[in-house]
Amino acid sequence: MGRIKKGDFKKPVIFTSEQLIEHCRAYSLTAGEYALPPELSFSDKVLTARGRAEWIMRRDEKWALLRPLTSADLIEQYLFGDGINCEILAEVDSGGWANKSAYYRELNRYIALGMTKNALLPVGLKHIGTNSQFAQRTKRGRKPRFTEKQTRGICEADKKNILAVINVFKSAKRKFSIHNAYELFDAKYQRTEMLRDLGDGTQHSILVPYAKSDCISYDQFYYHFRRLINPETLAKVQHGHLKYAKDIAPRTGSARDGVLGATHRYEVDATILDIYVAYPYEAGLSVGRPVLYLVIDVQSSMIVGMYLGFSGPDWAGVVQALANACLDKVEFARRYGVNIANDDWPAHHIPNEITIDNGREYKDCLISSALKSLLGIKAVNLAAAYRGDCKGTVERKFGIVNDNLIHHLPGAIFKQQERTESHPSNDATYTYQQVVGILIHEIIYQNKSADRLKRLGFKAAIDGCETNPEAIYLHSVQNDMAGGRPTTAEDQARVFWAFLPEEEATVTDHGINFGGLEYISDHPILISMFKSAAKKRVKIPIKRLKDYVNHIWHCSDDGEFIRLELKMINNDSRYVCQPWEIAEHRLFEEKSITHDAKDKERYLRAERDTKIDALISNAADKSTFSTAKASTRKSMLPGIKLRKEEQQKQLREAEGAVLTRALMQPGDSQQERIADGDLYDIDSELF
Structure with a gap:
């Protein structure tokens, strides 16, 4: 077979059967076999064993850029359609290859060599060395300033190598400068490897630069580098694709693109609040800085849900916030001592779409069939990783909450901390419940006061709708979304089960254990489980709200949702109304408390035993009775019953004497009491 080089493959020509026959006749073509390079059928393991690891790297780099164009639909459109x-x-x-011809070249190669990933292997490299590197015609260029040790003129191969160097920086995410690029170019294309005989039968490999007359200078490289690369590509190489897309690339779109109205799309994101939260079980301690998750309606920018936790940002907090966005806020606020009406925060609708980060912290379990089957959520949009600008609506809310509220509270961080100043954690004042209550009031204020005139639609303007997020939200729900999909009381458990992660609890004969806490229910299904658990404990699936330990949810085999309540004695528990993070910390702390109590009990037991030993020792010294002898009797000692009755009689007489003295009135003589002793003889009444 012939050698495979870049440019050897053109776009396949489409023939009908008649055209193909005519073409063969016109050029006297005959049928035959064409042998493809054997490397195309090799596995990566075989290629690596044959020293082709670099081929695999080059192939994978090309495949990553070409893969989006290799679907069956696009291949058919390329070959048979409009291109x-x-x-x-x-x-x-x-940010792929710098020009479209590279895509066409590699796509043609991919199609011609069997439409496999190995079609992109640089099999032509095995012929390197058979031709001179500088056999191509060179460009004379301008005359150099120095006549001695001139460099050669640049050729097309050099330009291709310059582009290859650029691609190295693009793919490797290395720190870029043109000087670094030239050094890489010089090291890769303007030096050779030589073997030097050391005289003892061994050889040493050394790298030797080409003569200057066989190289291009830095000035030549710089000149052609700036001509070969456009400013956009250069910016991507210098700053990286993420930073370019986030901070540099021009934007003409909007987060509301494709949004039909309020509740059509919710955005969710998280940030660590600039405040330390007080520990509720001991004054002067802090549980750290919490993570605030906010859910924003894209159309109106209204905050429709929240969750405050101490882990993450992670997927577990995201699903908690999404569940809160779909539920009634009156009951939610009441948990934290905030009494609001339905009109204060009227956000309890199920969205059509959700947009979240595509970061590692968000698990695939969020994108589950439960969202579609239970709630009818049509899509979960994944923004690019580390691309907060793709969720600009919710990102801006964090700055507002921190700047307008959090930075003015005790325990807040709002400036660079000086070493000589007291750390803000020492000033932690507000507990978790208080911080959530403060945030609820702030969210209601933002929803009712922020100016969103730019989001006002044509019909909303005609109807005289106010320009705050809440007014736009309510108007759009009624007019654009036909009332939306409000969550009813019956839907609450369904929302929990669709969003929250599934966990396991243990059924015992006296309750349900989960996370160190005990839950109970009077539901007949669970009552029957309690009875059977006396013989064998069983596991059941449950789901929970991480900001509230008071209840968890279970779904029975027939699809019925059952709420389990925290077991409390006299309506009291030291964990009631706490978030799970704080309750779990308290449970862990109680292990240390129990350990200390057991250690203290050891010392108290030793003290008790010492006193008992002393008491017995003193009694033995004063005793006139002889020590009991060892007995081999098998039956009970005789006379115990009679001795017990005699002992009881003596105790009654002693107790009667004490009672008589206590009832004696001042002035009464002892003789009178003796004379009338039968009036005060209460032994018969007591015994």
Whole structure:
């Protein structure tokens, strides 16, 4: 077979059967076999064993850029339809190869060599060395300033190598400068490896630069580098694709693109609040800085849900906030001592779409069939990782909450901490419940007061709708979304079960144990489980709200949702109304408390035993009775009953004497009491 080089493969020509026959006749073509390079059928393991690890790296780099264009639909459109020029330009703009011809070249190669990933292997590299590196015609260029030790003119191969160096910086995410790029170019393309005989039968490999007359200078490299790369690509190489897309690339779109109205799309994100929360079980301690999760309606920018936790940001907090966004806020606020009406925070609708980060902290379990089957949520949109600008609506809310509220509270961090100043954690004043209550009031204030004139639609303007997020939200729900999908009381358990992660609890004969706490229910299904658990304990699936330990949820085999209540004696528990993070910390702390109590009990037991030993020793010294002898009797000692009755009689007489003295009135003589002793003889009454 012939060698495979770049540019050897053109776009396949489409023939009908008649056209193909005519073409063969015109050029006297005959049928035959074409042997593809054997490397195309090799596995990565075989290629690596044959020293082709670099081939695999190059192949994977190309495949990562070409893969979006290799779907069956796009291949068919490329070969038989109107082409895929728009799709290729989109890939170029997104930071792929610098020009579309590279995509066409590799796509043609991919199709011609069997549409496999190995079609992109640089099999032509095995022929390196058979031709001179500088056999190509060079460009004369301008005359150099120095006549001695001139460099050669630049050629097309050099330009391709310059582009290859650029791609190295793009893929490797290395710190970039043109000087560093030239050094890499010089090291890769302007030096050779030589073997030097050391005289003892061994050889030493050394790198030797080419003569200057066989190289291009830094000035030549710089000049052509700036001509070969456009400013957009250069910015991507210098700053990275993420930073470019986030902070540098021009934007003309909006987060509301494709949104039909309020409740159509919710955005959710998290941030660590700049405040330390007080520990409720001991004054002067703090549980750290909490993580605030906010859910925003994209159309109106209204805050529709929240969750305050101490872990993350992670997927567990996201699902808690999403569940809160779909539920009634009156009951939620009441948990934290905040009494509000339905009109204060009228956000209890199920969205059509959700947008979250595509970061590692968000698990795939959020994108589950439960969202569609139980709630009818149509899509979960994943923003690019570390691309907060893709959720700009919710990102801006964090700054408002921190600047307008949190930074003015005790225990807040709002400036660079000086070493000589007291750390803000020492000033932690507000407990978790108080911080959540403060945030609820702040959210209601923001929803009712923020100016969102730019989000006001045409019909809303005609109807005289106010420009705050809440007014826009309510107007859009009624007019654009036909009332939306409000969550009813019956839907509450369904929302929990759709969003929250599934966990396991243990059924015992006296309750349900989960996370160190005990829950109870009078539901007949669970009552029957309690009875059977006396013989064998069983596991049941449950779901929980992480900000509230008072109850958890269980779904029975027939689909019935059952709420389990925290077991409390006399309506009191030291864990009641606490979030799970704080309750778990308290449970862990109680292990130390129990350990200390047991240690103290050991010392008290030793003290007790010492006193008992002393008492017995003193009694033995004063005793006139002889020590009992060892007995081999098998039956009970005789006379115990008679001796017991005699002992009781003596105790009654002693107790009667004490009672008589206590009832004796001042002035009464002892003789009178003796004479009338039968009036005060209460032994018969007592015994």
